[in-house]
Amino acid sequence: MSPSAQKHDVFQAIADPTRRKVLKLLAEKELPISEITSHFPMSRTAIAKHLQVLSEAELVSGRKVGREKIYRLHPEPLTELKQWLSFYEKFWENKLSILKHIVESSEDHRLLVIKSEETDKK
Amino acid sequence: MSPSAQKHDVFQAIADPTRRKVLKLLAEKELPISEITSHFPMSRTAIAKHLQVLSEAELVSGRKVGREKIYRLHPEPLTELKQWLSFYEKFWENKLSILKHIVESSEDHRLLVIKSEETDKK
DNA sequence: TTGACATGAAACCAAATGGTTTTATATAAT
DNA sequence: ATTATATAAAACCATTTGGTTTCATGTCAA
Numbered sequence: 001m002s003p004s005a006q007k008h009d010v011f012q013a014i015a016d017p018t019r020r021k022v023l024k025l026l027a028e029k030e031l032p033i034s035e036i037t038s039h040f041p042m043s044r045t046a047i048a049k050h051l052q053v054l055s056e057a058e059l060v061s062g063r064k065v066g067r068e069k070i071y072r073l074h075p076e077p078l079t080e081l082k083q084w085l086s087f088y089e090k091f092w093e094n095k096l097s098i099l100k101h102i103v104e105s106s107e108d109h110r111l112l113v114i115k116s117e118e119t120d121k122k
Numbered sequence: 123m124s125p126s127a128q129k130h131d132v133f134q135a136i137a138d139p140t141r142r143k144v145l146k147l148l149a150e151k152e153l154p155i156s157e158i159t160s161h162f163p164m165s166r167t168a169i170a171k172h173l174q175v176l177s178e179a180e181l182v183s184g185r186k187v188g189r190e191k192i193y194r195l196h197p198e199p200l201t202e203l204k205q206w207l208s209f210y211e212k213f214w215e216n217k218l219s220i221l222k223h224i225v226e227s228s229e230d231h232r233l234l235v236i237k238s239e240e241t242d243k244k
Numbered sequence: 245t246t247g248a249c250a251t252g253a254a255a256c257c258a259a260a261t262g263g264t265t266t267t268a269t270a271t272a273a274t
Numbered sequence: 275a276t277t278a279t280a281t282a283a284a285a286c287c288a289t290t291t292g293g294t295t296t297c298a299t300g301t302c303a304a
Contacts, residue, residue, distance in 0.1 A: 082211070
């Protein structure tokens with residue numbers, strides 16, 4: 001595929017556990033495909049495809065060195081994720097918001113307890 | 123699909139743009155399925171399935187009120203995402219780590235020089 | 245009671261996903 | 275020059291995904 005085919009975004013890219021593990025590997029140091037593959041119970045081709053997805057999301061980039069293709073982490077796109085997350089942080093960082101959430105759901109909890117007790121007595 | 127099938131995790135759940143938009147809607151206030159659906163160009167059934175995925179990831183929960191099923195945001199699982207992200211933040215927040223990355227693997231040595239000078243001024 | 249409304253459940257479908265195997269090509273090492 | 279290594283490219287495959295349509299069921303309103 002063409003470079004930066006923009007087919008996959010960062011949200012999709014990190015959805016797969018294998019790809020997340022690849023990113024973690026590359027966080028330590030850049031690596032050729034075959035060495036990355038050695039950490040997984042699947043074929044080199046499969047890993048190459050995962051690298052392509054990561055590459056489309058611009059989370060990694062590969063350069064050819066001799067007969068090897070060496071991939072390295074390119075973490076900048078993760079800032080998009082961080083931004084997205086920051087919107088929701090208020091729901092667990094702001095105590096008032098958390099409290100509000102609890103208050104809103106308290107009726108249901110009472111209901112649940114009562115039902116459980118009734119069931120137990122029978 | 124079976125209820126609470128624990129089939130989807132938070133990474134998968136937020137991978138889909140529609141589901142992210144649903145979360146944002148529910149961040150404002152809890153809503154019944156049909157009202158959520160009114161914000162999207164797709165069927166109620168499709169939205170119901172997205173809600174199921176979000177529910178499996180425990181990002182939302184639904185309770186039946188009369189003939190409506192009202193869904194509410196449950197943002198706690200996003201902390202897992204935040205934790206995951208925090209590991210990578212050093213690569214763009216910590217200048218030394220960024221520099222280390224450039225030194226280790228960059229073809230662009232001009233960038234290296236600029237970053238070094240900035241660091242030296244301290 | 246009779247509709248209308250809100251959802252649930254199931255069958256179906258095309259496309260995407262995550263893998264495989266096979267074949268080809270360029271580079272490195274002997 | 276030959277062989278082993280590293281990757282690329284393509285065909286193929288099963289399952290999942292993201293949607294649809296249809297039909298059934300429970301609840302509210304007139």
